[in-house]
Amino acid sequence: MCGIVGLFVKNPDQRASLGANLSRMLVGMTDRGPDSAGIAVYHDPSEAGWCKLTLFHPDETYAWRAMAGELAAALEEETDVSLKANHAVLAAEAEEGAVRAWLTAHHPEVRIMGYGTLMEVYKDKGKPASVVDKYGIAAMGGTHGIGHTRMATESAVTTEHSHPFTAASDMCLVHNGSLSNHNRLRLWLQRRGQVFESDNDTEVAARYFAHRLGEGASLREAMEAGLKDLDGFYTFAMGTRDGFAVLRDGIACKPAVLAETDDWVAMASEYRSLAGLPGVEDAKVWEPEPTVVYSWSLN
Amino acid sequence: MTEFDLAEAPIRELNSRLHKLPPDTNERAWRIVNPRGAHSIAVGLTLPIEVRIEGHVGYYCAGMNKEATVVIDGQCGWGLAENIMSGTVRVTGNASQGVAATGRGGLVVVEGDAGARCGVSMKGVDIVVAGSIGHMSAFMAQRGRLVVCCDAGDDLGDSIYEAVIYVGGKTGRLGADCIEKEMTAEHVADLRAPLERAGIEADPTKFRRFGSARKLYHFNVDHADSY
Numbered sequence: 001m002c003g004i005v006g007l008f009v010k011n012p013d014q015r016a017s018l019g020a021n022l023s024r025m026l027v028g029m030t031d032r033g034p035d036s037a038g039i040a041v042y043h044d045p046s047e048a049g050w051c052k053l054t055l056f057h058p059d060e061t062y063a064w065r066a067m068a069g070e071l072a073a074a075l076e077e078e079t080d081v082s083l084k085a086n087h088a089v090l091a092a093e094a095e096e097g098a099v100r101a102w103l104t105a106h107h108p109e110v111r112i113m114g115y116g117t118l119m120e121v122y123k124d125k126g127k128p129a130s131v132v133d134k135y136g137i138a139a140m141g142g143t144h145g146i147g148h149t150r151m152a153t154e155s156a157v158t159t160e161h162s163h164p165f166t167a168a169s170d171m172c173l174v175h176n177g178s179l180s181n182h183n184r185l186r187l188w189l190q191r192r193g194q195v196f197e198s199d200n201d202t203e204v205a206a207r208y209f210a211h212r213l214g215e216g217a218s219l220r221e222a223m224e225a226g227l228k229d230l231d232g233f234y235t236f237a238m239g240t241r242d243g244f245a246v247l248r249d250g251i252a253c254k255p256a257v258l259a260e261t262d263d264w265v266a267m268a269s270e271y272r273s274l275a276g277l278p279g280v281e282d283a284k285v286w287e288p289e290p291t292v293v294y295s296w297s298l299n
Numbered sequence: 300m301t302e303f304d305l306a307e308a309p310i311r312e313l314n315s316r317l318h319k320l321p322p323d324t325n326e327r328a329w330r331i332v333n334p335r336g337a338h339s340i341a342v343g344l345t346l347p348i349e350v351r352i353e354g355h356v357g358y359y360c361a362g363m364n365k366e367a368t369v370v371i372d373g374q375c376g377w378g379l380a381e382n383i384m385s386g387t388v389r390v391t392g393n394a395s396q397g398v399a400a401t402g403r404g405g406l407v408v409v410e411g412d413a414g415a416r417c418g419v420s421m422k423g424v425d426i427v428v429a430g431s432i433g434h435m436s437a438f439m440a441q442r443g444r445l446v447v448c449c450d451a452g453d454d455l456g457d458s459i460y461e462a463v464i465y466v467g468g469k470t471g472r473l474g475a476d477c478i479e480k481e482m483t484a485e486h487v488a489d490l491r492a493p494l495e496r497a498g499i500e501a502d503p504t505k506f507r508r509f510g511s512a513r514k515l516y517h518f519n520v521d522h523a524d525s526y
Contacts, residue, residue, distance in 0.1 A: 252415055252433075255377065255395070271355050271376060272336030285355065285374050287395050287414050290434065 003029025003149040006237035008244040011263035019140030023132040026147040028273030033149025037131040038123030043142025046117040051096035054113040064088040116170030123162035148174040167210035170241040175202040179232035245295035252290035259283040306333035427497035464509040
């Protein structure tokens with residue numbers, strides 16, 4: 001069992017409180033996932049020509065600044081790094097693919113949690129309340145974010161196995177459920193150039209959607225294609241640079257509830273996660289229908 | 300009126316107080332505030348008391364209800380009135396999946412829509428939904444009436460036994476062994492009763508009736524390939 005949440009803020013005046021509301025929602029899903037938690041926040045856009053990557057190393061004393069200096073020298077570009085416990089947000093005035101290639105070649109011990117120009121991803125073991133505190137999520141503003149609380153049933157409780165999974169620039173996915181055709185789909189995606197970092201079924205779904213988006217599909221089209229190609233149980237919440245989407249499989253045995261006001265739209269596995277949102281008393285609250293793609297866009 | 304604030308005290312305290320009420324209790328009317336989506340509110344009631352919950356509730360609200368009248372003024376999560384024995388459970392908004400699953404008696408009213416698997420394995424309860432219901436509703440339903448004033452999702456009444464389904468709107472694909480049956484004056488009268496008890500205004504002559512074709516009741520070796 002897991003809990004998933006997503007919050008998409010429509011009213012620019014409420015974007016300062018994105019992190020505070022998302023934290024409250026994630027903590028509300030503690031009973032569904034006390035082992036580990038992860039969160040992706042879309043905020044703090046990079047300057048033109050810059051990219052940012054969220055990196056993880058289990059050692060909190062890892063020499064991030066030295067690594068950022070090496071990168072700056074290698075690419076002959078500026079870099080900046082800010083530290084949050086065992087995570088670091090690395091900004092570079094460079095093309096993000098080049099930074100990722102350099103990191104993979106020179107610092108394979110560092111895990112890339114997310115990359116792009118907006119999205120930052122934090123995942124860690126422990127209760128959701130301690131994870132959001134550790135990374136200061138509540139203080140973050142932003143446009144949208146998604147989160148996951150995990151109760152592991154099949155694979156180890158590690159940061160690597162925690163959601164959200166990133167598979168493209170500023171794209172991430174959280175999942176409640178399990179996929180049954182992920183092995184075959186992984187091979188299919190590998191033949192089409194996707195590179196995998198774990199044996200996790202949700203990573204397969206994330207890379208599947210990234211593959212479809214890379215082919216030019218819209219967020220909605222990518223998710224609709226998933227209805228045909230992904231076999232299993234799922235409630236997904238996906239974030240992209242300017243969009244947010246929710247999808248449930250046809251059997252719909254994994255829960256989901258949506259709530260929407262003029263100011264925001266929120267999704268969670270259970271209503272109690274939404275109970276603290278401002279104005280939720282007057283929100284439209286409904287259960288997303290199976291096989292229907294619900295999506296929102298900033299544009 | 301006894302008021303209980305779930306923002307001030309935990310759900311176990313509420314349920315414990317409700318369970319300890321003596322049969323001759325004077326605390327016959329309860330108002331519960333700030334449910335905030337909590338699970339298992341007012342489960343296992345056994346006395347003819349009235350409980351009104353103001354706000355949205357989580358899973359299994361009013362489960363195993365006997366005698367009591369429970370009204371949820373809000374929306375409701377999975378498993379509303381699961382295994383209800385008697386009494387009435389009403390939700391003014393929408394309910395999620397598995398409404399009145401395995402319910403043996405009593406009345407469950409959803410004034411909005413109900414999700415998938417509404418009335419799954421029902422065994423005598425009457426369910427009245429003013430809106431629509433989701434897929435796989437009345438799966439293996441044995442006894443009782445499922446009344447849907449609007450539409451029913453796919454696979455309605457799959458493997459149904461002797462429960463009766465009345466639908467006012469459209470139906471999707473019917474489940475295995477579920478068929479549409481004639482709607483006679485006797486059935487209009489049979490439908491009028493739960494609609495009136497539920498206080499839902501709908502014209503019973505406009506409904507269609509569905510039930511079991513009774514082809515799956517017994518193993519038939521000639522049909523071995525279709526099982």
